[in-house]
Amino acid sequence: MIVCSCNIISDHDIRGAVGSTDDELFSAAQVYDCLGCTVRCGRCSQSVRRILEEQPPRCVQTGTF
Template sequence: MIVCHCQKISDHDIHAAVDWMRAADPETIITPGKVYRALGKRAKCGGCMPLFLSTMRRNANMEVPADLRTPVFGKAKEIGHEGR
């Protein structure tokens, strides 16, 4: 199924890009922009974004890495920032 008509991107293209990015870097945060770049394209009108995002979310590899899910409140002092 075509998801992005401007760039002719299908749901299979999106799933392949997400799978490839997760395999290349298990800790990466996958965004629509990264998917477009992985496919060598860029968004034009943005009208596909709701369907594009829901297609991405259906992919099992879209999970945010566990260590990035926990808020890091208080970590600023541990790593030396003043918290400003």
């Protein structure tokens, strides 16, 4: 489904961006930066945050056993 009509970004694009980076993404602006674009009108920000919240937490490896 298209989440951002200004940049034509889908929920699959957002989930792909989250999965492809080593950094944890917390905001729409970070997601858009990862996708190489910027937030324009901002109507999608709430939907992007909801998708980010749905993602499982990342495991942090401590290096200890």
